[in-house]
Amino acid sequence: MTDKRKIKHAIEVLKEIENRFIAVRLADMNVTSDISGPVEKNILDLRKLLENPHVVPKKKIGRADPIWNTAVMLAKRLEAHIRSRKPNLRPIQSDTWATDIDLILRIDKRTSEKLQEVIDWCQQDNFWQNNILSPAKLRKQLDRLELQMAKDWQYQKRKLHQQTPRVGKSAKDKYLESLGKTNGNT
Structure with missing residues (x-):
């Protein structure tokens, strides 16, 4: 089976699934023919993707992300x-x-x-x-x-x-300080 035939077959299968799903939903739930639920949306998205295989829907990223x-x-x-x-x-x-x-x-x-x-x-x-x-x-x-x-x-x-400087006195500062103390004591 060539790629085009596979795509056509997949589209036909999805159309049939879509038709059966709508018919069952209308019969069981007694709703109008407006399909707007998440399952129907997924079926329609898959159908669009199979009809245009080169178009992949982009994930929308929210501005709050x-x-x-x-x-x-x-x-x-x-x-x-x-x-x-x-x-x-x-x-x-x-x-x-x-x-x-x-x-x-x-x-x-x-x-x-x-x-x-x-x-x-x-x-x-x-x-x-x-x-x-x-x-x-x-x-x-x-x-x-x-x-x-x-x-x-x-x-x-x-x-x-x-990089952030070290906290506390360096060895050099401590040494000079100790020299100052010894000079002050004598």
């Missing part, structure tokens, strides 16, 4: 870095950019902190800042960027200096 909000924030961060170097950047498609970042967070299982770090690093690196001009490119090169970032000794040095 914290991962989506993080993705939007990171997309804006990348855009700001790029605009700082190229003010006449063409207008971006913020939903597409946020969707690509969302894929990195959800599918590629990267944390938002690590991704923010990679974005900041790649937009400061002389080579990568001109090669990463969209989240799609960022996702494609992400593993390579992380490896390169780990090898960048200047970045590692800056990262060490940005």
Whole structure:
């Protein structure tokens, strides 16, 4: 059986299931022919998918989703870095950019902190800042960027200096303090 024949057969089967389901529902529950329940919606969605196999319905992500909000924030961060170097950047498609970042967070299982770090690093690196001009490119090169970032000794040095200072006195301060006490006592 060819793919087209399989699809036609599947469509016919779904139509028959849909017709039988509607008939049974109308007979048993004495309702109108308006089908709007979740089961009917799933049948109609499957039917549409089988009629147009190349069209896959996208999962709608709510604006209240914290991962989506993080993705939007990171997309804006990348855009700001790029605009700082190229003010006449063409207008971006913020939903597409946020969707690509969302894929990195959800599918590629990267944390938002690590991704923010990679974005900041790649937009400061002389080579990568001109090669990463969209989240799609960022996702494609992400593993390579992380490896390169780990090898960048200047970045590692800056990262060490940005860490929080130790709490308490250093050994040097304690030594100088002890010298001050002994000099004051004699």
